[in-house]
Amino acid sequence: MPFPVTTQGSQEAQSPQKTDLAGPKETDCLLTQKLVETLKPFGVFEEEEELQCRILIWGKLNNLEEVKDLRAVEEAFDQLSNCFDGIEIGILFARLALQTIPEDLDLTDDSLLKNLNVRCIISLNGFRVSNEILYLVPNIDYFRLTLKSIKLWAKCHNIYSNILGFLGGISWAMLVARTCQLYPNAICQLLYINFSGYFLNGMRLDYIKIKLIVDSEKKSL
Template sequence: MKEMSSTMPGGQQPQKHYGITSAISLAPPRELDHQYTKKLCDAMKPFGVFEDEEELNHRLAVLGKLNNFVKEWISEISELKNLPPSAISCVGGKIFTFGSYRLGVHTKGADIDALCVAPRHVERSDFFQSFFEKFKQHEEIKDLRAVEDAFVPVIKFKFDGIEIDLLFARLALQSIPDNLDLRGDSILRNLDIRCIRSLNGCRVTDEILYLVPNKENFRLTLRAIKLWAKRRGIYSNMLGFLGGVSWAMLVARTCQLYPNAVAATLVHKFFLVFSKW
């Protein structure tokens, strides 16, 4: 999926389009489409697909605490590895989210997929040893367990009631700034395969969000399609169906083909497009 522009006749302003082809329709939504979209939202509410403000704020608070914890741990590791104080003060470290939470389509009680990004002097063994041991002492951490031999190694835990799967990636950088962008391919240079796999979730999620014309329309459409797939028992890559990222990519492509459409129209077009794919 790429962002492109096509030249319009008569010297008009080029029409930007998304993906490898131009849009099927640029028609703006009608009033009726907005009404149907509201009805779509109302129909989904009883199924718990939307979190309330309190739950959203709780997740943000937990992620903020986790981010601060990671920075504190990286500073401690840096000191143990005899980095100069000037380097320790700016060594950084950051938590990135991916998956349904990052896409903005998570449901009530859903877990959060997160990634701990550390500078080059912090080893994966540090993450699964010293970070794990330090985490054990945190009073808000429950059900802590490490799965170090998984295809994508992960630490799983509950932080103040929120389930989190935390991956680890070490970048070939001296420090990790708060404004770090993971989408560029240069970030993958000189990384081992486990770090590349860990970064993959964030990179794919961010790229999807970057390439959809309207994020809110995309999110509401994806919520509807996910609910439909789960209710029909076909939301599972482990069982041979499509998983979360695959459904997100299909919805994103539909949004590219109908960039001005609202969610109710996009749900209809989703089934139209992929019934003929």
């Protein structure tokens, strides 16, 4: 993975105020590359063989008559879990208050949440939140690599589990996203250090906001 990477998130996303606009130094780029090499033995990056296997399984599912509108959703609330040809799959269900479901349905539309029960909202939010976070970070590639690093650290310390009272996947993603917002020009090595200093040492977990709150009802007026 070459550095620096320039993939950007949405420029229109409204996020809280930035803290540090300093860019990376040459040593930061070298240390970030070293971080990538350190992570590789832990299997956090998908190998080509694994990627091709997933594509094959995706195709098998898509060819089943019973499977419709197959969609990839990360960090979701799985209502059903199963293993299809060696691949673990979480299945989500949401009953929408619509008479028909259009092919180009936008799941990020807040109006879809009206008249839904809590379980359906949670199912939809798996896709909605994961998709929204990518629009709120200044650099998607740096965000993803930093998140992989933090997740690995949490798993190695046995604190990656919302079932056991610790933070789960989406919670870690939000903390990393906030770090990326606070240091928009930093690369992965600096983001990792800043994350540790800001959240782990300072434990500033009482109030995390990665997007300005907008009242949907007032917005539509």
